[in-house]
Amino acid sequence: MNLLEIKNLKMDFGTGADALRAVDGVSLTIGAGETVCLVGESGCGKSVTALSIARLVPAPPANYVGGEILLNGRDVLKMSNRELRGVRGGVVSYVFQEPGASLNPVFRIGGQIKESLKLHRPDIGAPSTASARSGDPQHRAEPVLGAPSRRKALDAEVIRLLKLVGIPAPESRIRNYPFEMSGGMQQRVMIAIALASEPKLLVADEPTTALDVTIQAQILELLHDLKQRLGMAILLITHNLGIVGDMADRVAVMYAGQIVELSPSKELLRRPLHPYTKALINSVPKLAGGASRLSAIPGNVPRIGNFPPGCRFAPRCPMAKPECSKAIPDLVEVEASRWVRCPFWK
Amino acid sequence: MEIAALIQNPTAEQPLSPWQLFRRRLQRRRIAMAGGVILIGLYLVALFAGFVAPYSYDRLDTNYSFHPPLWPKLSGFHLVVPRYEAGAGSFVYRAVAGDTKPLRFFVRGDKYKLFGLVPATIHLFGTGDENYPVYLLGTDQFGRDVLSRLLYGSQISLSIGIVGILLSFSFGMMIGGISGYFGGRTDTVIMRLCELIMSIPALYLIISLRATFPPGMSSAQVYAMIIIILSFIGWAGMARVIRGMTLSLREQQFVLAARALGQTHLKVIVRHILPNTFSYVIVAATLSVPYYILGEVVLSFLGVGIQEPNASWGNMLTAAQNTEYLRNYPWLLAPGAAIFVTVLAFNFLGDGLRDAADTKS
Numbered sequence: 001m002n003l004l005e006i007k008n009l010k011m012d013f014g015t016g017a018d019a020l021r022a023v024d025g026v027s028l029t030i031g032a033g034e035t036v037c038l039v040g041e042s043g044c045g046k047s048v049t050a051l052s053i054a055r056l057v058p059a060p061p062a063n064y065v066g067g068e069i070l071l072n073g074r075d076v077l078k079m080s081n082r083e084l085r086g087v088r089g090g091v092v093s094y095v096f097q098e099p100g101a102s103l104n105p106v107f108r109i110g111g112q113i114k115e116s117l118k119l120h121r122p123d124i125g126a127p128s129t130a131s132a133r134s135g136d137p138q139h140r141a142e143p144v145l146g147a148p149s150r151r152k153a154l155d156a157e158v159i160r161l162l163k164l165v166g167i168p169a170p171e172s173r174i175r176n177y178p179f180e181m182s183g184g185m186q187q188r189v190m191i192a193i194a195l196a197s198e199p200k201l202l203v204a205d206e207p208t209t210a211l212d213v214t215i216q217a218q219i220l221e222l223l224h225d226l227k228q229r230l231g232m233a234i235l236l237i238t239h240n241l242g243i244v245g246d247m248a249d250r251v252a253v254m255y256a257g258q259i260v261e262l263s264p265s266k267e268l269l270r271r272p273l274h275p276y277t278k279a280l281i282n283s284v285p286k287l288a289g290g291a292s293r294l295s296a297i298p299g300n301v302p303r304i305g306n307f308p309p310g311c312r313f314a315p316r317c318p319m320a321k322p323e324c325s326k327a328i329p330d331l332v333e334v335e336a337s338r339w340v341r342c343p344f345w346k
Numbered sequence: 347m348e349i350a351a352l353i354q355n356p357t358a359e360q361p362l363s364p365w366q367l368f369r370r371r372l373q374r375r376r377i378a379m380a381g382g383v384i385l386i387g388l389y390l391v392a393l394f395a396g397f398v399a400p401y402s403y404d405r406l407d408t409n410y411s412f413h414p415p416l417w418p419k420l421s422g423f424h425l426v427v428p429r430y431e432a433g434a435g436s437f438v439y440r441a442v443a444g445d446t447k448p449l450r451f452f453v454r455g456d457k458y459k460l461f462g463l464v465p466a467t468i469h470l471f472g473t474g475d476e477n478y479p480v481y482l483l484g485t486d487q488f489g490r491d492v493l494s495r496l497l498y499g500s501q502i503s504l505s506i507g508i509v510g511i512l513l514s515f516s517f518g519m520m521i522g523g524i525s526g527y528f529g530g531r532t533d534t535v536i537m538r539l540c541e542l543i544m545s546i547p548a549l550y551l552i553i554s555l556r557a558t559f560p561p562g563m564s565s566a567q568v569y570a571m572i573i574i575i576l577s578f579i580g581w582a583g584m585a586r587v588i589r590g591m592t593l594s595l596r597e598q599q600f601v602l603a604a605r606a607l608g609q610t611h612l613k614v615i616v617r618h619i620l621p622n623t624f625s626y627v628i629v630a631a632t633l634s635v636p637y638y639i640l641g642e643v644v645l646s647f648l649g650v651g652i653q654e655p656n657a658s659w660g661n662m663l664t665a666a667q668n669t670e671y672l673r674n675y676p677w678l679l680a681p682g683a684a685i686f687v688t689v690l691a692f693n694f695l696g697d698g699l700r701d702a703a704d705t706k707s
Contacts, residue, residue, distance in 0.1 A: 056606055088608035101599035106621045115617075116607050193607070 001073050003200055003233050004030040004053065009067035011052060013304070019063065020305035022048050024257040026067075027331075030201065035227060035234040037244045037265065039280070040254035041301045046237045049254070050203050053235070054088045055079070072200075090120050093194035097206040099186035103178035109189045110174035113158045113196055120197035124153050161192040166222055184215035191222065195230070202227075203235045208243070220247060241284050245269050250337075253277050256302055256312040259331060262339040273338065273345040276313045311342070319344060368625075371702035378698020381691040388688060392500040396458030399494035400472045400480050404655040405456055407479065407489035412437040412675050415484040418449045425449040427478050437674075447478035484677035486665055492680055499657035499681060504688065506573060506642045507635035514577035515631055518584025519623070523615040525585065526592025537589065540582035548579055549644070556650045565656040572651055576641040580634065587630070588623055595619045625703040632696035636689040643685060659685050 006028045012019040023045045030036050038046045051057045053069060055076055069076040071091055079087065096102045103112060117124055155174070162170035165188040178186055187207060194202055204223060208216035220243055227234055236247055244251055248265040253276065261274040272278045279297045299316040302308060308315050310325035317324065321344065331341045372378060391398055409432065418425040426446035430439040453474040454467045472480055483492040525536040543551075555575045563571065595601065596619060604618045639659075645651035646660025647667070654661060659681040665671070666678040 054606060056602065085608040085610065088606055090608060092606075094603065094606040096599050096603060098599055102603040104600045104604075104618050104622070106624070115604075115609075119608055190603070193603075197607070 002029045002070075003032045003034075003072065004028075004235075005068070005070040006049070006053075007068045007070065009049070009052065009069060010065045011048065011057070012063045012065055013061045015060070015063050019065075021307075022062075022257055022304050023052070026254070026257075026259055028252055028259065028262070030233050030235060032200065033227070033231045033233055035224075035236060035247055035249050037248035037251045038235060038237045038254060039239065039241060039244060039251055041239060041280075041297075043301050043304070044254045045257040046239075046254050047205055050205055050235060050237050051094075052076075053201070053203060054092045054094070055084055056088070056094075089116060089194075089197040089199065091199055092201045092203060093197060093199035095187070095190050095194050095202065095204045095207045098210050099183055099190050100178065100210070102190050103186060105178055108175050108177055109181070110155070110158050113161060113189070113193050114154050116193045116196035117154055117157055121157075124150070124157055157196075158192075161196055162189075164195065164226070165189070165192045166218075167192075182215075183211050184218060187211060187215075187219055188222065191219075191226070195226065198230075199232060201233045201235060203237070205237045206239070207236075209238075209240075216243075223247070241269070241280055253280070256307055257304070258312065258328075258341065259339075260313065260341040262331070264337060267338065273334065273340045274313075274342050275317045275319050275344075279316075279318075368702050372698055375698040375701060377694045378702075381694030381698065384687065384691040385695060388500065388691070389504060391497060392504045394460070395497040395501050396460055396466065397468065398470050399458075399491070399497040400455065400469050400482075401491040401494040402456035402458060403490070403495045403498035403657045405490060405494070407485065407491075410439070410479060410481070410485050410489040411487050413439055413479075413481050413485040413489065414675075415677050416479070416481045418480065419446075421446065427473050427480055429478055447473045447475055449480065450474060483680045484675065486662075486678060487671075492662075492677060495657035495662055496659070496680055496684060499659045499662055500684065502569060502652055502657070503639055503642055503659040503685070506569070506576075507638040507692075510573045510576050510580065510638035510641075511631045511635055513573060514580035515584055515627060515634075517577065518581035519588050519620055519627065520616075521581065522585035522588025523592050523620050526589035527596050527611065527615050527619060529593075533589070537586065540585050543579060543582040544586075551579055552576070552641070552645065553648070553650070556645065565652055568652055572642055572645055573638075575645075576638050580637065584627075584630065587626070588620070591623045591626065592619050595622050629696055629700040629703055632692055632699055635692045639685065639688060639692075 006026055009023055009026045010021065011023040012021050014020055026045070026049055028036070028038075028049075038050065040046050048057055048062075052062075052064075053071065053076065055069075064077050067077075071087060076084070076087065103109065158174055159170045162173060167173055167185060167188050173181075173185075178189070181189065191207075202223075207223070208219050211219060223234060223236070224247060226232075234247075236243075238244070244265050251261075251263060251265045251268050252259050253261040253268075253274065255276050261268065261272070261277045263273070268277065269281065272281055276297075279295075282295045283297060285294055297316055302312060302315075308325065310323075310327055311317070311320075311329055314320045314324040324344075329341050329343050331339050332343075333339050334345060410430070413430070416427070416430065418427050420426075426448050428441040429445040429447070430441055432438070433440045449471060450473065451471050452468055453472040455469040455472050455474070457465065457467050460466050479491075481491050481493070483496065485491055486495070521536060525533045552575055555578065556571070559571050592615075601614060601618060604614045609617070642651060642658060643660035643663065646658050647664050649661075649664065652658035652661050662678075662681040663685075666682070671678055
């Protein structure tokens with residue numbers, strides 16, 4: 001059983017005649033400990049898909065019309081609010097794009113990490129820590145709120161987490177406010193909060209977009225390193241193909257609410273099959289290329305609700321044929337574990 | 347890792363915390379600081395009213411009705427209080443020459459309970475002799491010491507503002523937070539309710555609400571009733587502002603981050619959204635306290651507030667509404683001066699807090 005199985009997910013914004021389909025038949029699986037990248041331009045449904053895993057898109061306006069999101073075999077779309085709260089943070093943790101905005105500006109970072117610990121690991125600092133950590137509910141002791149030993153245990157755990165994400169001098173950093181930290185440090189704190197609950201899946205929604213390039217590399221390296229050490233799966237959302245090769249086992253390319261190509265990352269980068277993937281790779285600036293003109297994809301991602309008939313990429317596709325606009329092509333496995341939504345991929 | 351090197355020593359150049367910045371900006375505002383000091387003084391005196399007051403609030407001295415303010419005189423190295431006796435005509439007093447008593451500190455006098463708990467008889471000053479009274483602010487028509495009543499009254503008048511603010515603001519913040527956070531129909535219903543309450547003239551609402559309470563309540567009940575009535579009117583304005591702030595705060599990413607952590611809606615509101623409104627709330631609270639103090643004055647002045655013989659600034663002023671009294675015994679207006687000073691101090695402090703909380707200044 002895979003950790004996450006999204007099956008034919010369909011989500012609208014709004015209902016009835018005003019419904020706009022934001023996610024249209026997305027299927028994606030992530031195995032335990034696997035890293036999957038979700039790539040695509042802005043507005044193609046990556047973030048909504050990712051937020052749907054813990055049903056974090058506010059509903060209404062969101063309206064799930066079809067499909068399943070199986071997390072450890074259980075459908076997130078059918079869960080009660082109480083179960084959802086256990087999933088959020090407990091099984092899936094999120095790291096968002098703007099670290100500065102993701103931290104509450106009026107609280108010290110130590111307290112914000114503790115919030116996650118208190119929610120998901122009530123056993124910390126409880127008298128019978130050993131048996132509680134083994135997960136036996138019979139022996140789980142009731143935590144004594146505010147007891148000094150518990151506070152100390154929480155502090156120690158926060159410091160351990162801050163060390164884990166590579167924050168120097170964590171003992172004093174614990175008392176810092178978010179605005180006293182740089183963007184890279186803030187993002188490390190966000191990762192620490194996400195890790196505090198020991199999730200099985202870490203969803204990182206463009207975690208490095210707001211950071212400059214050197215910090216970007218450090219954060220990605222940290223994520224990679226943590227994955228090795230903690231064995232969690234990562235769903236990394238990005239529009240930067242440059243980081244895909246280093247990070248991902250597999251890549252899903254999204255366009256206009258659909259997955260257009262799904263493939264192991266090395267092969268995708270070496271030999272992209274879908275015209276959109278090719279265009280994306282071509283539009284990454286290369287330093288070695290000399291004075292050649294930077295190629296861009298003409299036009300924009302079509303607006304939600306304004307998708308062209310047939311293949312949604314056809315209007316921007318350099319190889320479009322008249323039949324492309326007739327019917328939406330299916331996502332077909334054309335080679336071993338390589339899926340493409342284009343009949344003319346050759 | 348150059349970053350690591352930079353913050354190896356994080357204490358070296360620690361930026362000021364928001365509180366430190368706030369304190370600095372506040373300290374630069376002299377008038378606000380003066381207002382704060384006055385308020386601290388007033389509240390301290392109110393806390394120890396029984397000790398500071400030379401007499402009990404209900405001690406009658408019918409020989410000395412409408413006695414003018416009586417100040418001790420300096421005689422040698424002692425402050426002495428002359429003995430007064432009634433002269434010709436009504437409420438005219440004159441000092442008996444040569445008959446004085448030294449003013450002493452920490453003298454035994456009327457019984458009182460410190461903080462309402464500890465029985466005590468020691469007063470800050472007095473003569474220790476009933477025939478030589480010290481009426482620093484004169485007496486009212488029953489010969490009760492105005493200063494003592496003013497001090498006991500301050501316990502009610504000053505605390506009503508704080509308790510009222512606590513009640514109405516916590517309620518208003520919660521309601522406003524819920525309204526803004528959930529939006530939609532919840533929001534519409536709550537906001538229309540607020541507008542309804544705000545559209546009724548406050549004074550009529552106060553009086554009609556007062557009518558719903560039975561007559562003949564004890565002073566403690568009346569006190570609670572006044573707070574409930576004033577808070578019932580006061581929460582709506584607060585809820586509206588907090589709702590507006592919540593509308594923008596709920597779109598912040600840290601709210602989504604808290605949801606992603608598995609936090610409940612209620613805790614997201616209480617723990618993440620409302621704390622971000624505190625800088626506004628503290629200022630608004632300071633500026634709103636006078637409203638509650640004046641509300642008590644209005645209710646007591648109309649005779650539906652704190653009942654005699656208990657003292658409040660409002661019901662003391664009731665005694666001063668007679669023009670003849672005002673002309674002949676102006677010291678009865680002392681509670682008016684106390685209200686004036688308190689309200690002004692709150693406004694000065696509130697203005698200063700607002701300027702200090704405004705980071706753009």
